[in-house]
Amino acid sequence: MTDRVGSVLSARRLRKEYGAGAALVQAIKGVDLDVAAGETVAVMGPSGCGKSTLLHLLGGLERPSAGELRLDNARLDQLGEHSLARLRRTSIGFVFQAFHLVEELTAAENVELPALIAGHSPRAARVRSEELLEHVGLRDRAHHLPSALSGGERQRVAIARALSNQPEVVLADEPTGNLDSAATLEVLRLLDELRAGGQTLVIVTHDERVAATADRLVSMRDGVFVEETRLSHGSAGRIGELAGFEG
């Protein structure tokens, strides 16, 4: 795995267990991972292999049972609930398979939410929201409720929301898992733009076409990393080609 030096995010002997005794489930069994600044890492594996749990650990949504976890040299595994929440506000952006947009808020209001929680002024939050929606190509859909958006549009709103506070790292959990082919392509293009723009990304997926967008692919099985592959790829056209959605 990559050296810790220069890593934005790193994990050492990371373990996560649920239950006890005969009901003990080992979801993550001692994983080491380093993610460099600006790098896109895809974690791939079959359902139930522990990839979503790993992502939740990396984002501080769950506490590891053992091991060491650092984000910008801050020990996530030693932080309390309150500090983890503050870290999520400023340094981590999440993209979920189920989008998790707030139903009664418009696209723009959803994107503003992290900035408002972080204490930015309503005006600053609105400006940032407009920029991000422009960036994801949804400026004209800013005042639509999630229920009025397509799946791809919802996920693009979710990506814009994840970028609201300019996080160190964006963690995406099966970002195309609920999307059709056309919507998947939209999201893949957007992720590739982020990668090209130097955004650090960790994407969990079981879809090879999504994994192909990454700089590095880590394969996971039964809670452990079994293989790591460094990928080289080109333009968005390459992504489309890989994904098999174009021409």
Add this chain to the structure above:
Amino acid sequence: MGRAFLVGRLAAADVRRHPVEAALLLLAITAATATLALGLVLRGVTNDPYQRTRAATAGPDAVAGLVNAPTPQKMPGPGGVGPGHQTLYCDDCQPSKDRTAAFDALTHAAGVVAHSGPYPVAWATMSRGPKTSGVAVEGHDQARAPVDQPLITKGHWISGSDDAVVEAGYAQALGIHVGDQISLNGGHFTVVGLAVTAAAPDYPSMQNVLGWSPFPEPGLVWVPRVAAIRLATKAFPLSYLLNLKLSHSLPHTFPPSVRGIIELSGGRLWHVSCPCSIITSDQILQQDAQLIAVERRALTIGSWLLGLLAVASVAVLVGGRMAEQERRVGLLKAVGATPGFVAVVILIENLVLALGAAAAGVVIGWLAAPLLTQPGAGLLGSAGAPSITPTNVLLIVALALGVATLATLVPAMRAARLSTVRALADAARSPRRSPLLINLSTRLPTPLLLGVRLAARRPHRAILAAFSIAVTVTTVVAVITVHSHQVSMTIAGFSAIDNPRTDRINHSLLLVSSTLLMLVVINALFITWSSAIDAKQPLTVARALGATPRQITASLSAAQVISALPGTIVGIPAGIALVAALSHGDAVPVPTAWLVAVFLGTLLGVAALSSLPASLSAHRPVAEILQAEVV
């Protein structure tokens, strides 16, 4: 038959699946029905003790009073008496044989078979230790009177010149015992006995026997006749009482055409040949019943307030469960159930529970009634078992069914109209969007930002929460208004002493308000928990975006406080208006500081109560919830 069986089976299964909700519903309605039952069974409970006392004391059928008030005012003659003239005044204020001779017209009237008196009544300030109070001191004979011989319950009747016998109800209020020394207008007397009488209403209504008193709510003390005459002063000259026994063939109220009695406004009587007021034993009984009546009134009003609160509680419970029941509705419709059948299934479960609550209310009311039906120390014996009449049962059942129907009808009709496909899809009910509040909330700190949005997304629930707080605050303000009135009634120069009427009102108000508070606590906890469950997704997203559990807890509490705010604002004037309406429009001032305390206390109470379920919800694992939401 098959349908009825199916409805019963579905209702029973739902109760088994949701025992906590069923128990809460039962509790909410039972609180209202039990209080109503208590209020209803108190009707007429003083009848037996009064009749028992009357028999034991050779109680009079009527008592005539001749008042010598200090105000030098021309006494109205019989011809000048008209409605509204209830207080009689002398023109010389001196005790004299001539004045009591006016009673002769009554003692010789047809149908009067016996009498006792006239007895002189002096007004005196009584002191015992640090306690002072105004009393009517009735001068009596040592010998047994043929009509109204007070029955000694402790000690013995007056024999010496400085002996005093104190009316038992008044003695209890002041804590007077046989052997105590008391001072009447500075003169020393020894309490040799405690007694009950049917010739005067029980303490604190004694002044009604004469229709006038220089003191509010005086007590009654018997002393030897000469001692009473000695206690008269220029300021408070002697009045007189005459007890009359009528022929058994005649009713206790005088037929005016036969006896020359004129009925004045307020039910008081006047004889054409006697410048005195007359009160019948029925009127004395009514005065005694007033003690219980205020208690009954407080309980009856309390039961309606509890009924209103129960409507809100049940509506929240039923509404909270409807989201879950939608799939069940879809299944029923898919197998051919009509909208009407679906509505009946939902209604019937709650109506059956309401019937259970009515039955529980009747039993609790019947069992608890003896605690409230003690007639007072001034009457003999107890009220006996309270009677549960068919009318009472019908009223209680109507209240229970009314509460359940009001709270369930709208959700049941909504479920009946629900599209089968939508119901089967189990789609979550869309939250309400309020652009104005969402926009305004962006200027607030995170807990309030989220709290305002939470309150706005379920306006019906917010209205129910506000309604239940409004009912509670109305009651609390009414209680403190009554208390404030009681405090202001303490007369300068007299110490505050126990007052059976005040005590009874306070007991009833305490019972109603504590039951109400218990219900509102349950309501607040349940509404917060329902809100937390309903807002699980947006709150979890907020946590994923960096909101701390403390901020989530505060936001859930803030949502409840925001809902409670309009309820508190409405409840305060409503409570004052309720008391004003019950006291026939008389303004009852309440210290502003008390109202401010109620306002702040309510909001702080709601915040504190809601923080418990809010905190539990805010600490649930984020990842688990987000994973569960994946479709």
